[in-house]
Amino acid sequence: MSDKPDWKMLTLVGEDRPGIVSRVTNKLFEVGANLGEASMMRLGANFTIMMMVDYAGDGEQLQRLVAPVADDLGLRVHVDAVAAHLHRHVEPDCMITVYGADQAGIVARVTGALAEAGLNILELESDVGGTEKRPLYVMSIQGVASEGMEPLQAALDGLAELDVDVSLRPVETLRG
């Protein structure tokens, strides 16, 4: 590993198929790149990768190196040079779960109200289950309540007309 990491954010998106993760990460290993934090998941029959990559060359070089594998797998590639750091995790102190019948604007309404009440979102996962006729929308958020839990609860209570089930709970991290 180089002394001072040179982080790029590498994004790959394409139709899901077997072997994407192993082939992409193998290529990165071959060219001497190191991986940092990453999120890889299937979204709507696509596979998505967002990954911190420590690579000594510039972004275009990295993109060129990954391109053959990506083309082969039908993935679009995007590389950004970013100012990134490892070992800077921020602990969530609350978690919000929202579910209900799919409805336009739920994410915007809920996150808007929470942002105003001081929530900094660290992670948001949302998914749609159910059937096409009766979709079920599930969202889970982990974040930091910068102004405490009370304003968040008040904000959620104010969303009654949305007709969704909402729960807010503290996350107390045990250290031992």
Place this chain on the structure above:
Amino acid sequence: MAVRDIVLYPDERLKAECAPVEVFDEALAELARDLEDTRQVGPGAVGIAAPQIGVLQRVCIVDCSTTRKPTPNNGHLVLVNPEVLEWEGLVSGREGCLSIPDYTGNVVRAEKVRVRSQTVVGETFEIESEGFEARAIQHEIDHLDGILFLDRLVSRRTDLFRRKVYQKGGKKRPAESKKTG
């Protein structure tokens, strides 16, 4: 006052099964004091186990009496040869470890436990514990068996829904029945 170095992952001592304490002497009392001194300097640590300072004996400390948010607790606990006799309920919660800096993750633990243990002078006692303290006790007993919370990680997507659910309009719903083990 003896603050000892925390053993950090990766270190094989964290994976070792610790030996039961058979001699309740001054050395044991000193080990308990060192553990406590070391816990005190760990940032916000509610527990510590002997292997975390490199001693492979079944001794740990749990103290949830001074958490930022008050939680039911049995005070300052020095546990020698502790064992879980009974447990009930499962609940997911976030854990970190003095031996594993800058990483936390979700772990499913029993919600309530009944524990039998000995004191530093060898007296046997039993306690019942729930919630955050029960989690801490399980985390520390795991250390005595060479198990880290990393061995028990669950993903958020499989996280269990909690009992307290705010219904449409923000009304609190009565507690749902718990799973029991």
